[in-house]
Amino acid sequence: MNPLLEREKGLLELERRIEDLRSANEGQRIDMSAEIASLESKYRQLLAEVFGSLSPWEKVHMARHPRRPTTLGYIAGLDAFDELHGDRMFRDDPAIVGGFARLGGHSIVAIGQQRGRDMKENLARNFGMSTPEGYRKGERLALLAQRFNLPLVTFVDTKGADPGILSEEHAQSEAIAASLEVFAALRVPTLCVVIGEGGSGGALALAIADRVLMLEHSVYSVASPEGCAAILWGDASKADEAAAHLKLTASDLRGFGIVDEVIPEPLGGAHRDAAATVTRVLDRIGAVLDLLESFSLPDLLNARYEKYRRLGSWRDSLATDGAP
Amino acid sequence: MPMADWLRGGRNREKVRDDAAQWVKCPSCGEVLYRPDLSANLDVCVRCSHHFRMHAHDRILSLIDGDFEEIARGILPADPLSWTDKKSYPQKLAADAAKSGMDEAVLCGFGSIGGYELALGVMDFHFRGGTMGSVVGERLTRLIEAATERGLPCAIFTASGGARMEEGMLALMQMAKTTAAVVRLKASGQPFLTVLTDPTTGGVSASFAFQADVILAERNAMIGFAGRRVIEQTIRQRLPDRFQTAEFLLERGHIDGVVDRPNLKPTLERLLGYARAGMQRRKRAELSA
Ligand SMILES: [Zn+2]
Numbered sequence: 001m002n003p004l005l006e007r008e009k010g011l012l013e014l015e016r017r018i019e020d021l022r023s024a025n026e027g028q029r030i031d032m033s034a035e036i037a038s039l040e041s042k043y044r045q046l047l048a049e050v051f052g053s054l055s056p057w058e059k060v061h062m063a064r065h066p067r068r069p070t071t072l073g074y075i076a077g078l079d080a081f082d083e084l085h086g087d088r089m090f091r092d093d094p095a096i097v098g099g100f101a102r103l104g105g106h107s108i109v110a111i112g113q114q115r116g117r118d119m120k121e122n123l124a125r126n127f128g129m130s131t132p133e134g135y136r137k138g139e140r141l142a143l144l145a146q147r148f149n150l151p152l153v154t155f156v157d158t159k160g161a162d163p164g165i166l167s168e169e170h171a172q173s174e175a176i177a178a179s180l181e182v183f184a185a186l187r188v189p190t191l192c193v194v195i196g197e198g199g200s201g202g203a204l205a206l207a208i209a210d211r212v213l214m215l216e217h218s219v220y221s222v223a224s225p226e227g228c229a230a231i232l233w234g235d236a237s238k239a240d241e242a243a244a245h246l247k248l249t250a251s252d253l254r255g256f257g258i259v260d261e262v263i264p265e266p267l268g269g270a271h272r273d274a275a276a277t278v279t280r281v282l283d284r285i286g287a288v289l290d291l292l293e294s295f296s297l298p299d300l301l302n303a304r305y306e307k308y309r310r311l312g313s314w315r316d317s318l319a320t321d322g323a324p
Numbered sequence: 325m326p327m328a329d330w331l332r333g334g335r336n337r338e339k340v341r342d343d344a345a346q347w348v349k350c351p352s353c354g355e356v357l358y359r360p361d362l363s364a365n366l367d368v369c370v371r372c373s374h375h376f377r378m379h380a381h382d383r384i385l386s387l388i389d390g391d392f393e394e395i396a397r398g399i400l401p402a403d404p405l406s407w408t409d410k411k412s413y414p415q416k417l418a419a420d421a422a423k424s425g426m427d428e429a430v431l432c433g434f435g436s437i438g439g440y441e442l443a444l445g446v447m448d449f450h451f452r453g454g455t456m457g458s459v460v461g462e463r464l465t466r467l468i469e470a471a472t473e474r475g476l477p478c479a480i481f482t483a484s485g486g487a488r489m490e491e492g493m494l495a496l497m498q499m500a501k502t503t504a505a506v507v508r509l510k511a512s513g514q515p516f517l518t519v520l521t522d523p524t525t526g527g528v529s530a531s532f533a534f535q536a537d538v539i540l541a542e543r544n545a546m547i548g549f550a551g552r553r554v555i556e557q558t559i560r561q562r563l564p565d566r567f568q569t570a571e572f573l574l575e576r577g578h579i580d581g582v583v584d585r586p587n588l589k590p591t592l593e594r595l596l597g598y599a600r601a602g603m604q605r606r607k608r609a610e611l612s613a
Contacts, residue, residue: 163550172549177534312458318398
């Protein structure tokens, strides 16, 4: 069940009434613009109310919204993009796209997970769930960025890695593990933006970076809420409950220090103004790249190590004794 | 700490089992086994060689020559998400601690195997299914960093259901943290070995388990990224029994070898021997340079 549909009902009804009034207003002698303005103000108020107080489970649906900009949407906004294909071994995974790109004054390598916006696209893109070949392609392009000495920008948008027979036979674990190693030590500035859903190790494989940015209504989780509910309670239908537990929203993750910056979305979500969202995200990427370029490589690598080194929450029961 | 004292402080805290629990049925061949006999045989069935899941303390005892210097044992779990479902996360942790005699899902420290000093981490499935949360990540990271500093090889025995859900994204980030430490260990020239034991899946499988220079697995261990049930639900058909077993992974070229438990110690000794030979060559080259 999509909980957003229920909440958007009132909004859609207002939208329809405003539209009706507008078309009725045209060519009429009675001026109804005052009434339209009042409805529009009510609409904006409701919009702020609905989208200012989304539950985690509702945010999951915002993140998965079919009209939410995907990696290719952001790539289309770049000044140039030259796509590069394949893992050089077995196949070209359409669930991960990447290539050389230009953004503002920066030449970069961009890589992202690509889900579909409808069923046909989703079947072609395997719902954005990458196979080992996709991670090997990502790893290859990351190393290409290092080879060309260009910053790396990644876009995260996946429920998780592909859970299929062939992916296991082709060593999904090794592919993700190897990608993590490459990203952890890549000798160029790296920046990651979580643009939709970030799910488990499949998302993390592209998400170790000097700076991790996250769109306001994106989610990023140790497992998809469905997966978490299945693992803990043997019941994927309790995903809403799992979402409430998992602390998967951008503001939660900013609080844990896992995300460095939250990028605000247009009122009502990225899908209500995709063009403005793309512009805002690309602007932030440009600005953060400017910042990262001001650090020396050794400083960058040390800071990246320390950033991940600190993550976690434990207590040290022997700390007062000075024991290890 | 001398091994006997260390064991008293650790494994022996486990409650003495009652008489009935002294007998266990082999899930593979059905043979009823007397637990002390089973333990004496490295938790391997005498009739069919089924490998039972091993406790971390027993594993360390079976491998290490003399004493074991445990590190990071004071690092204990917190409750960063204030997680409660049927029970609270701290209640779950306390229940597993009482059952398993462990205070977390990994033990880390230094010792020798066949005279070769090394950093050793051993995960234990009996505590929270060996899942990796902040403590597993922190203890292992300290171990790997200490191995790098002391210039010693590092070996990790994995046994894990993956990332620990009750710590959310902080659990996932332990994959990144341990990876960064592994990269530094390897860059320092020290070898990294893993032994994958039953089961090794999810976030552990997709991080340090498969980042090792040499990856061994115990006979018949279940190893994979996605869980068997998840795959079966996705493809809507039953998977063959051998799918995701150590032997299956060996055929597919994912791991270096499958080892029976009694052969593990001698195998590790030989591998550590090759590693030392390489280190000695490097030192000689440095001296003559
Ligand atoms: Zn048996």
